[in-house]
Amino acid sequence: MATLRAATDRLLDNAARLGDDAVRAPSALPGWTRGHVLSHLARNADALVNVLSGRPMYASAEARDADIEAGAPRPLAEQLDDVRATADRLAGTAADIPADGWSARCELRNGVTDVMARIPFRRLVEVELHHVDLDAGYTLDRLPEEFVTREIDFLTARFAGDERVTPLSLSAPDGSTWTTGAPPSGGDPVRVTGAPYALMGWLAGRTTGTGVRTENGAALPTLPPL
Structure with missing residues (x-):
């Protein structure tokens, strides 16, 4: 509080x-x-x-x-x-x-x-x-770091197991990692990297992926609205 x-x-x-x-x-x-x-x-x-x-x-x-x-x-x-x-x-x-x-x-x-x-x-x-x-x-980059981390935890838990969401493996430059989305079915999850605030902004629907990219350069998967 x-x-x-x-x-x-x-x-x-x-x-x-x-x-x-x-x-x-x-x-x-x-x-x-x-x-x-x-x-x-x-x-x-x-x-x-x-x-x-x-x-x-x-x-x-x-x-x-x-x-x-x-x-x-x-x-x-x-x-x-x-x-x-x-x-x-x-x-x-x-x-x-x-x-x-x-x-x-x-x-x-x-x-x-x-x-x-x-x-x-x-x-x-x-x-x-x-x-x-x-x-x-x-702006997103001014959000407190603790809040950003907790919100990524919250959103990845929310999307976990959701068949509408491509299996994802998220990583930040500080070594933090998260997994979410539908369970992988025979293939590797899409690997997405970015600063924590950028990852959170994408997961929360505040950006279409500014500052976030896939490891192989492919287009980012579409996420369902919150």
């Missing part, structure tokens, strides 16, 4: 340098303005309060989308107040969970379940990646 608070403060400090016109301008996410990104972050914090409190994450997919749309056009000051207040509310809810409560299972969207103890990291992913999505100078 302390790491999450620091990441949220970085995002708020950076977003505060934007103006109302910049908030209404496109973000790095297709079809979303920066206001959509900030609105989503606030509503996501509310949704995770619901999860930690044993309630459905969202009333419905339609309600989720409508709430983001409704909040997107607001002035910058209102957006920042909302992100800050909802982050505080999430932190307060987390602080009230007893130590033995974090091992309980909870339900997120689309039938996905997890243990409560993973919720702070899931929120950290939202904050860090959407900070990049604001397209306001916070």
Whole structure:
């Protein structure tokens, strides 16, 4: 939670340098303005309060989308107040969970379940990646190394065994390696190399493979959307 608070403060400090016109301008996410990104972050914090409190994450997919749309056009000051207040509310809810409560299972969207103890990291992913999505100078190579490594671990675990994903062997210059994708069926996995932040950006769908390459120079496999 302390790491999450620091990441949220970085995002708020950076977003505060934007103006109302910049908030209404496109973000790095297709079809979303920066206001959509900030609105989503606030509503996501509310949704995770619901999860930690044993309630459905969202009333419905339609309600989720409508709430983001409704909040997107607001002035910058209102957006920042909302992100800050909802982050505080999430932190307060987390602080009230007893130590033995974090091992309980909870339900997120689309039938996905997890243990409560993973919720702070899931929120950290939202904050860090959407900070990049604001397209306001916070780029993938500025993400904390520990976060990048944990997110690669998370994403490779998510894609492990997925028949839609070509068997992959990932490696970074520091010697770190990961495997993911469908089980190899008679052939070697596709070997992909790149700096950790570049590998993470590709796995997370933030790039089409900038700074990442296959060992044999072939085109990178296509990954399914998250």
